[in-house]
Amino acid sequence: xxxxxxxxxxxxxxxxxxxxxxxxxxxxxxxxxxxxxxxxxxxxxxxxxxxxxxxxxxxxxxxxxxxxxxxxxxxxxxxxxxxxxxxxxxxxxxxxxxxxxxxxxxxxxxxxxxxxxxxxxxxxxxxxxxxxxxxxxxxxxxxxxxxxxxxxxxxxxxxxxxxxxxxxxxxxxxxxxxx
Numbered sequence: 143x144x145x146x147x148x149x150x151x152x153x154x155x156x157x158x159x160x161x162x163x164x165x166x167x168x169x170x171x172x173x174x175x176x177x178x179x180x181x182x183x184x185x186x187x188x189x190x191x192x193x194x195x196x197x198x199x200x201x202x203x204x205x206x207x208x209x210x211x212x213x214x215x216x217x218x219x220x221x222x223x224x225x226x227x228x229x230x231x232x233x234x235x236x237x238x239x240x241x242x243x244x245x246x247x248x249x250x251x252x253x254x255x256x257x258x259x260x261x262x263x264x265x266x267x268x269x270x271x272x273x274x275x276x277x278x279x280x281x282x283x284x285x286x287x288x289x290x291x292x293x294x295x296x297x298x299x300x301x302x303x304x305x306x307x308x309x310x311x312x313x314x315x316x317x318x319x320x321x
Contacts, residue, residue: 147187147249148307155182155303163292173207179299180206180239183306187247198246205242209235217268225269236264236302240309249311260305267301268294 162178165171180203188195213235217228240260244252271294279289 148310151186152307158182159299176207176210183243209238228268229265232268233261233265236260256309263301263305267298
């Protein structure tokens with residue numbers, strides 16, 4: 143069985159994001175969300191000696207955390223639109239996270255296609271979540287904090303991760319059977 147880097151990155155990020163959200167929800171340490179989310183891509187994709195990997199991972203985590211918090215503050219601060227402006231802000235945040243990882247990790251290719259896909263996926267996540275919570279979920283779910291706040295963050299992180307995964311060069315990473 144062989145796992146390629148994009149799939150391994152997706153699984154790792156999804157697990158770390160879920161752990162971060164759950165832990166943050168129960169401890170009120172919101173920073174755990176961004177720290178664990180920022181850890182996934184470099185953890186799987188940096189192929190350097192341990193010391194260099196640690197430094198690059200730390201830079202990626204710090205940058206991702208800064209982007210994460212600036213995005214949240216920006217979306218919360220401006221309350222004049224609930225679809226277009228927040229969608230543009232979270233789309234830009236997704237591209238910035240792709241960009242920092244692309245600059246630090248050579249297996250992530252930055253080009254118009256990968257940047258545009260990441261922007262679209264990240265940018266559409268918030269408007270889609272608002273539409274889902276307002277029109278699909280029963281009103282009881284939309285008032286539950288874990289669903290309304292944590293769900294939107296997990297959805298954004300998932301969509302951003304998909305965009306990043308689409309930019310990763312497809313290399314084999316784990317091989318259980320070597321023939």
